[in-house]
Amino acid sequence: MKKVILSAFTAAIVLVACAPKASPAKTNSIMPAISEISSSQATIDAGHAIFATKCTKCHGAKTNYVTKHTYDEAKPVMASMAQKAKLTTDEIGRLSAFLVANAKK
Numbered sequence: 166m167k168k169v170i171l172s173a174f175t176a177a178i179v180l181v182a183c184a185p186k187a188s189p190a191k192t193n194s195i196m197p198a199i200s201e202i203s204s205s206q207a208t209i210d211a212g213h214a215i216f217a218t219k220c221t222k223c224h225g226a227k228t229n230y231v232t233k234h235t236y237d238e239a240k241p242v243m244a245s246m247a248q249k250a251k252l253t254t255d256e257i258g259r260l261s262a263f264l265v266a267n268a269k270k
C-alpha cells in the first residue's frame with residue numbers, strides 16, 4: 166500500500182513539474198511582437214495619428230514615456246492603454262509601428 170501511495174505521489178510531482186508555465190507572451194497578447202510589426206512609413210504615420218487622437222483623451226501625449234522605454238518595456242502599459250482607448254486589432258497594429266519607430270533602442 167505504501168508503495169502505491171509513494172508512486173502516486175511521485176507521479177503527481179512529475180506532472181506538476183512538467184506542466185507548461187504561463188508564457189509571458191500571453192499576458193501581453195494584445196500587443197504584437199516586434200517581429201510582427203510593420204516598419205512602413207505609412208503605417209508609422211497612421212499609428213502616430215492614433216496616438217495623437219485616441220491616446221490623448223485622458224492625458225497628454227505620453228511621448229516621453231515612449232522614447233524612454235524600449236517597446237518590450239512599454240508593452241504591458243500599452244496593452245492596458247490600448248484597452249482603455251478601445252483600439253481595434255488594426256489600430257493596435259498601427260500604433261505599435263509608431264511605438265517601435267520611436268521607442269528607445
Ligand code: HEC
Nearest residue numbers: 216219220221222223224227230231242243246247249250
Ligand atoms: C480612458 C482614459 C485613457 C486613455 C484613452 C488612455 N490612457 Fe494612458 N493613462 C490613463 C491613466 C488614468 C493613466 C495613469 C495616470 C497618468 O499617468 O496620467 C495613464 C497613464 C499612461 C502612461 C504612463 C504610464 C507610466 O507608468 O508612467 C502612458 C505611457 C500612457 N498612459 C499611454 C497611453 C497610450 C499610448 C494610449 C492610447 C493607446 C492611452 N494612454 C490612452 C488613462 C488613459
